[in-house]
Amino acid sequence: MSTLELENVSKQFGTMAALEPLALRIADGELVCLLGPSGSGKSTLLRIIGGFEMPTGGKVLIDGADVARTPPEKRPTAMVFQSHALWGHMTVEGNIGFGLKLRGLKKPEIAAKVDAALRLVGLAEYGKRHPAQLSGGQRQRVAIARCLVLEPKILLMDEPFASLDQHLRDRLREEVRQIQRKLGITTVFVTHGQDEALSIADRIAVMSMGRIEQVGTPAEIYTHPQTPFVAGFIGDMNMMKTTVQGGAALIGGVRFDAPMADGEALIAVRPEDVTLMPSRDGEGARVRRIVNYGAVLKIEAEAADGAVWKVQTLKDVPVTEGGFYRPTVSRHIVFRDDRVVHRVDPT
């Protein structure tokens, strides 16, 4: 099927650089999430892939052919928009069949394809309705069907479920994942929700301020963040500024290995990598707050030097609010100048 390669793609809006020159390769049949906070340039990048924005520089290669200057109506891409993108004066069938009609297909052929697309998204009975007569989730399914019916090489989705409630969002996300697997269609999915990205993506490209900070599988992104931004943006993290002296740093009563020149550094520790051992009153860290999430407890503990530990433990570990515990840390990452300098990971 199809591969997508971005080479040195950049975008300038007036004097503002929305995208720094960046590169990304997406393999055939892969689902890649663009994940980042609002304003990080996700939509701009997706719209460049779809042809709705011209890049200021760089190449957009689909199966090796540069389409950077090709208008959207001539690109083998199809986009699902966040909302509002169905045509209200047409029925569901009309919406899905419109692109086929433009391609000059015959009526019976269109009807068959529309029917198959509707079946694929589970709306076989809804062809004669108008978009106004559908729920929000159904409308997005129609929008997906409208894209898939054209058999695009690349499917683009820009926060397609952002306006739906959590439950529906989870379900549609699963369905999209299944359809994408079944068709093996190369997909770029934009989201600002880390849960969404972690659960749906083959690989995630984390974006910040017009840059791709890191590309990797959800597991890589989670366990081996390459920059402090990625470390802080995905999952919970204890991010602590400190000063390294003599190859080590001391925070909240814990000694961290940091074999590097003396100076400022940033230490990142996952809450689940912190263990609390009971200690004498006044020693270690005092537990300020415990929140029970059923399977796990999330704990906040304050050390004597003011450092606050976010800790996550299994719920049968005995911890009480107000009690004193000595934290021990099994994994940590040391950053300096936005780069990983040292990593301690026993696994």
Added chain:
Amino acid sequence: MSATAMSLRNGWRGLAFIAIPVMAITIFLFYPAALSIIGTLVHPKDGGGYTFSLQSYVFFFTDGYSLANLARTLWTTVVTLILLIAVTLPIALYMRFTKGPLATVIQALALFPMFVPGIIICYALIRYMGPNGWLQSLLSLVGFHHYASPHLTPWGPVIGLMWDGMPLTLLILISGLSNISNASIEAARDVGAGRLRILVSIITPEITHSLLIVSALNFLGIFGQALMPFMLGPTNPEMMGPFMLRTFSSVRDPLQASTQATITFLICSLAGVAYVRSIARRPQEDRK
């Protein structure tokens, strides 16, 4: 207090609220209108009593002059309406899909006539396009000497009425166009539609409602106009507005004038019905 008592009280208060305007409309509008319509059908008999007669209508529809005036009115209305939409729709499209200072300037220019009284527009147009007016002088400056002024031809009122109708038409069309989301246009491009195809298959159907309203409102406004045709148009045939005025005050034939008015009213009410129906049957799409 029970809910029904509450809503009943509110109901009465609501009625009291609208009572004065309703009474004013009834006393000053419906009553005299009904009187004059009835007056065209029921005539006092010599020696007391009344007789019913369609004679004034028969006269209107057999009189070549009256019919020519009606035809001229319809012609002016339809031609103005078509030109108005042909001129305004591209402006509205431009303003909907373009941002920047030029669009703002164009919008200001197009809305400007709204703040100019009709009579001033008339005199300005006469000075500009009338015989030996500015336009003729300008043209002869560049060597064009065959200028034929539209003033006092059927095109005179058309030009004036277009001036007059443009701002409202533009506002309604822009508001119709603003209901079309960028995403739905981009989605159309995405599935392969070019500009023309988008205009025909996506934009036009989405603004039929606005086009209907624009057509009906302008029809009402143009058909009964007296000022523009009086100032800018020819006298034979002439539009219904000046025709009624003249029949009433110069010819002093109130019966024939009311008959002309009733016919005008009936034709306009067709446009009114179209307008009311298109408002009542709003597109059912929920536009969040």
